[in-house]
Amino acid sequence: MVQPDRVHRRVYTDPEVFDLEMKRIWGRAWIFIGHESMVPEPGDFITTTLGRDPVIMVRDRRSREIRVLLNRCGHRGVKLEVRSHGNARGFRCLYHGWSYRTNGQLAGVPHAVGYDGTSFDIKKPCYQLTHIPRTDSYRGFVFASLAAEGPGLEEFLGDTKHTIDNMADRSPEGRVEVVGKVSNRFVQPANWxxxxxxxxxxMHPMVAHSATGQATQTFVSTCCKEGDPRPPEAEVIQPFGGSYQFFDDMGQTALPHGHNYMGGHTSIFSHYDWPESYIADMTRAYGAARTKEILQFNRHNTTVYPSLAVRDAVQSIRVVRPVAHNETIIETWVFRLAGVPDDMLAKTLLYSRLINAPGSMVGPDDLDCYLRMQQGLGSERNDWVDFKRFSTADRVTEGGKESLGTSDLAFRNQYQAWLAYMTDAETPSAEGTDA
Ligand SMILES: [Fe+2]
Structure with a gap:
């Protein structure tokens, strides 16, 4: 189903392939769960999914450590916590009242005499809230893996950790905090x-987003006086009307484990104007040279395959929560840079509203494309999905491969990682792109 420069349509449409993906990709890779700033106090929790498993990320009341627990009672399998977030003394099942500590330990069973003389033991692992085998965090970003063995989180993140670093480093205090909780969710009737x-x-912005992009270009060229700052909305949307040359020049890099990013020296954020007070705060914290380096780190989207996309320059992430072969939840989260004026957060929120939200000017274009792609791929008359663009132009570098921005390199790289996971190869890597 996976060839070097094309894939079979079944990778998007076959429920059996999806089942295997949940086991072999989502059951092995490090999956993004949440951010430490969402659970600052003991007992604070959020609920989400890890592949198909409902999980609770909670700050344990005793150890104050963050734990990721299976959100399933050890008795009859009832989902314990249905709130998206909150603070809990512990978790009590609403069916038969089994109660658990925030470290997952079974603390009490009502009318327990009924178990006298049986093999029931309150300490048995099967009665506890199952710990997800591995949990780790990087700069406050919490990931979990259902596989007990495999590369550590930092090794898995590889070069993508510099994108996470850059998001945090854009704060003079070197840290970010989630604003609210998940800021919006799309349910898309398409494959993850x-x-x-x-x-x-x-290759899609100038087509799929042409109405919005071109209208903004026209607005800026006819209504904004030369040299005047553009309205913030125009600054955000204008790059989505960029030319093929603009995106080719941005370039892209493919990394091991299916990760990739566009940009580096230039991106859609290169021409953002940052408030003077922010530059002053940053310069006080880091000095002029380091500040320049941080703000010129221009990556567009960084994909941490398969679950996370980071836009460090606008402190926004998107998170993938697959539901079925033809249904996926996409979340957008926004972050506040610690120690900066609120106008920076206003920019982040504006970006999210204009580009990512369900009612935004860009996101629904993409959603329509996914829906039509899923519909078209349902046909058995043509089996192949093509990724040949610039397939003879990859440049091998020390850490992966590079190409022009409009190359299909990222897709080819993702499917080599996909193939490695799905065939149980030991460590998926970018090297397979040539195979
Ligand atoms: Fe798009």
Whole structure:
């Protein structure tokens, strides 16, 4: 189903392939769960999913450590916590009242005499809230893996950790905090890979987003006086009307484990104007040279395959939560830079509203494309999905491969990682792109 420069349509449409993906990709890779700033106090929790498993990320009341627990009672399998977030003394099942500590330990069973003389033991692992085998965090970003063995989180993140670093380093205090909780969710009637591929698909903005992009270009060229600052809305939307050359020049990099990013020296954020007070705060914290380095780190989307996309320059992430072969939840989260004026957060929120939200000027274009792709791929008359663009132009570098921005390199790289996971190869890597 996976060839070097094309894939079979079944990778998007076959429920059996989806089942295997949940086991072999989502059951092995490090999956983004949440951010430490969402659970600052003991007992604070959020609920989400890890592949198909409902999980609770909670700050344990005793140890104050963050734990990721299976959100399932050890008795009859009832989902314990249905709130999206909150603070809990512990978790009590609403069916038969089994209660658990925030470290997952079974603390009490009502009318327990009924178990006298049986093999029931309150300490048995099967009665506890199952710990997800591995949990770790990087700069406050919490990931979990259902596999007990495999590369550590930092090794898995590889070069993508510099994108996470850059998001945090854009704060003079070197840290970010989630604003609210998840800021919006799309349920898309399409496969999760449609979304993950779209993130760095530079051949689509000038077509799929042409109405919005061109209207903004026209507005800026006719209504904004030369030399005047553009309205913030125009600054955000204008790059989505960028030319093929603009996106080609941005370039892209493919990394091991299916990760990739566009940009580096230039991106859609290169021409953002940052408030003077912010530059002053940053310069006080880091000095002029380091400040320049941080703000010129211009990556567009960085994809941490398969679950996370980071836009460090606007402190926004998107998170993939697959539901079925033809259904995916896409979340957008926004972050506040610690220690900066609120006008920076206003920019982040504006970006999210204009580009990512369900009612935004850009996101629904993409959603329509995913929906139509899923519909078209249902046909058995043509089996192949093509990724040949610039397939003879990859440049091998020390850490991966590079190409022009509009190359299909990212997709080819993702499917080599996909193939490695799905065939149980030991460590998926970018090297397979040539195979
Ligand atoms: Fe798009």
């Amino acid at each position: 890979k449609n979304f993950i591929e779209n993130l760095n698909d530079a």
